[in-house]
Amino acid sequence: xxxxxxxxxxxxxxxxxxxxxxxxxxxxxxxxxxxxxxxxxxxxxxxxxxxxxxxxxxxxxxxxxxxxxxxxxxxxxxxxxxxxxxxxxxxxxxxxxxxxxxxxxxxxxxxxxxxxxxxxxxxxxxxxxxxxxxxxxxxxxxxxxxxxxxxxxxxxxxxxxxxxxxxxxxxxxxxxxxxxxxxxxxxxxxxxxxxxxxxxxxxxxxxxxxxxxxxxxxxxxxxxxxxxxx
Numbered sequence: 001x002x003x004x005x006x007x008x009x010x011x012x013x014x015x016x017x018x019x020x021x022x023x024x025x026x027x028x029x030x031x032x033x034x035x036x037x038x039x040x041x042x043x044x045x046x047x048x049x050x051x052x053x054x055x056x057x058x059x060x061x062x063x064x065x066x067x068x069x070x071x072x073x074x075x076x077x078x079x080x081x082x083x084x085x086x087x088x089x090x091x092x093x094x095x096x097x098x099x100x101x102x103x104x105x106x107x108x109x110x111x112x113x114x115x116x117x118x119x120x121x122x123x124x125x126x127x128x129x130x131x132x133x134x135x136x137x138x139x140x141x142x143x144x145x146x147x148x149x150x151x152x153x154x155x156x157x158x159x160x161x162x163x164x165x166x167x168x169x170x171x172x173x174x175x176x177x178x179x180x181x182x183x184x185x186x187x188x189x190x191x192x193x194x195x196x197x198x199x200x201x202x203x204x205x206x207x208x209x210x211x212x213x214x215x216x217x218x219x220x221x222x223x224x225x226x227x228x229x230x
Contacts, residue, residue, distance in 0.1 A: 004106045006160065007106050007107065008154075009167075010108075010165050011109070011111070011167075012174050013119065013123075016169055018126075020080075020088075021045075023080055023083050026083060031075050035072070045191075047059065049145075049172060049173045050177065051113060051145070053076070054073075055144055057069050077118055089126070091209045092209040093209050093212075094209070094210045101131075101215040106215060107159070107160050108158075109155075109158050110123065110132055110134070111136045111154040113150065114137060114138060133157070134157035144173075145171065145173040148177045148181035155183075162182045163182055165183045166184055167185040167186070167202065168185065168186050169185050170187065172192065179201040179202035185200075187200070187205065187206035188206075189207065
């Protein structure tokens with residue numbers, strides 16, 4: 001019999017639990033336009049996916065001060081909150097998947113590069129914080145994805161070894177972070193195509209949402225067998 005409490009699911013938030021990356025990008029574009037900075041959506045996404053605002057802004061503004069980072073981050077996030085509010089909802093099947101995973105005793109964590117106000121906006125705004133045993137945000141890490149720090153800290157917080165964790169991600173940097181952390185990942189195709197997602201090192205499956213995902217099957221196929229082998 002599988003002891004599910006020896007395993008963990010670690011979820012990216014933006015683009016994985018909620019389909020909001022296009023809104024984040026729109027908010028960045030509006031904020032940068034206010035500051036007369038040229039904006040190319042595709043180039044921006046490629047360069048910044050998985051990174052914190054603290055990492056992104058110095059890439060755009062030379063010699064930016066800490067005060068200015070806080071100011072611009074706050075402005076960008078206020079735009080994002082306003083745009084996304086009428087559309088704020090979980091990806092299809094996500095809550096049912098969380099409920100079943102929790103019922104089984106699987107440890108659940110969020111690992112996101114988002115700042116605390118954005119995490120509260122999603123986890124508390126959608127009343128899903130109750131499902132998670134740990135939440136790692138931009139405030140908890142020194143470097144964003146593709147560095148594995150967020151995933152490794154999540155595993156540490158829930159008390160599960162990295163090889164017994166399965167990651168749920170949407171971004172290429174996130175898949176690389178999972179690979180570096182020694183964790184297989186399930187791709188959620190809100191941003192990238194199935195073809196691109198399935199080419200990434202850590203990815204074992206890709207889905208448009210959570211409706212066809214079964215927690216027991218995923219543990220058995222991708223984590224439990226590896227744990228037994230080790």
